[in-house]
Amino acid sequence: MIPLGDEMKKTERIYTMMRFMNNRSFFTLQDLMTTFDISRATAIRDVHEIEDLGLPLTATVGHDGGYSVLTNKVLSPIYFTDDQIKALFIAFMATRNRQLPYLKSRQSIAEKLIGLIPQTQQDELIELNRLLIFEGTNPSKPDLLDLTDFSNPMLDTLLELSLTSRFVRLTTNTETYVGYLIHLLRESGSWYAQLLEFKTKTVIILAISNLMTVATLPTSKQPSQSTIQQWLSDQKKSPYLIYYLDAQAISQYHKYHPFNAQLTYRDPFQNTGMLTLRDITPLEPLINWLLFLGPGAQLIEAPVSVKNALSKHIIMLAKQFN
Incomplete structure (x- = not known):
């Protein structure tokens, strides 16, 4: 008998048992019961669980029956440093x-x-x-397996559907949206769907928490991939701006940024980066956010409308201190 004791965790027993099986050409339930000091019912449950984990077993019935690992089909060992x-x-x-x-x-x-x-x-x-303490963790409860935060069920459903088809129908309490799912985005603790909406041919953002139903579109109602690419290309033709960000501005960026803002780091330590933004509407919230980035954000390129709005806003702020 392997001296594992009654206190041995089930997970440890399962993996010790897998190694036991791999090292034998044939074994019986009685072998498992004797070696691991478990009941017949527990041995049967463990064998089924090991099969679910992927170890290819074959069973032989009868008086001399038992189990063996299929030849040449043993799972390759994975080693971690x-x-x-x-x-x-x-x-x-x-x-x-x-x-x-x-x-x-x-x-x-x-x-x-x-x-x-x-x-x-x-x-x-x-x-x-x-x-190590991370945001959202409880330092007074250091449990390695304390991973009990569950995602929105609608997010899980939409994610599984989109792995098969990106053409979806999303319904809220008031509207139904039909389109092509571009991304699932997480921002400030919430999940959003970025959708190329077919009716307006524009990209919209929907909160996953507001979705009531999700479904895939029938193939007959799906535009061609070339059409989708053309509509997406049309989105990129809108005016855009480019900013250089230092470490302080990057820190501000991570506190909050619009979904359509893209940050590309310029060094391995992520202390500098280039910010690009394609959609500059609505203008007023955009100007407030650009100022929120602080003096570490340096304007490289922007439409005239953005430059004028920034100048006007800065002048108004300066007058408050005169």
């Missing part, structure tokens, strides 16, 4: 309470990794979890 394990868990910690999709899968990955790594690495991860 110490730093790679830390990188994965830091990514999990940094995205807690972000209402991201596929949360259950993310949690199962964490459970699998915990079961695979030695106790010393587990202790290091626990210490990292206590040391």
Whole structure:
């Protein structure tokens, strides 16, 4: 019997059992019951779970029946370095309470990794979890597997549908929108759908929280890809502006920025970047946001309307101090 004890976690037992199976050409339920000190019912559940994880087993019925791993179909081992394990868990910690999709899968990955790594690495991860505090985390509850934030069910549904087809029909309490889904965006803790709306042939933004139903369009009602590309190209013909941002302006940018703003970093440390903006309407909120970026934002190129509005706004501010 492997000295695992009753306190052994299920995840650890499952992966130890997978290695046990891989090292044998044939095994029975009695082998598992004796080796791991478990009941027959538990052994059967574990075998089914291991099959779900992808280990290809074949069963032989009868008095001498048992299980064997299919020849030449054993899953290839995946090895992680110490730093790679830390990188994965830091990514999990940094995205807690972000209402991201596929949360259950993310949690199962964490459970699998915990079961695979030695106790010393587990202790290091626990210490990292206590040391690193990210936005939205609870420092008084340093649980590595505390990943219980769930995404909006409508986001999960729309994401799964869009993997098959980007042509969608989105319905809110008051309107129905038919179009091509460009992106799913997350901003300030909320998720949005960026949609090329067919009726107006313009790009609009819809809050996922406002959606009541989502569905794919029938193939017969889907414009061709060339038509979609042409409509998207027409969006890019609008006036645009270009700004150079230093580290301070980039920090302001990350606090808030319009969906259509694009930041391209110019150095590996992300201390400088170029800001481009294609849609300059409505103008007044745009001017307020550009001033919000601070003195670290330097104008490179902009339509005359933006330059005039900026000058007018700065003059009005200056008069308040005269």
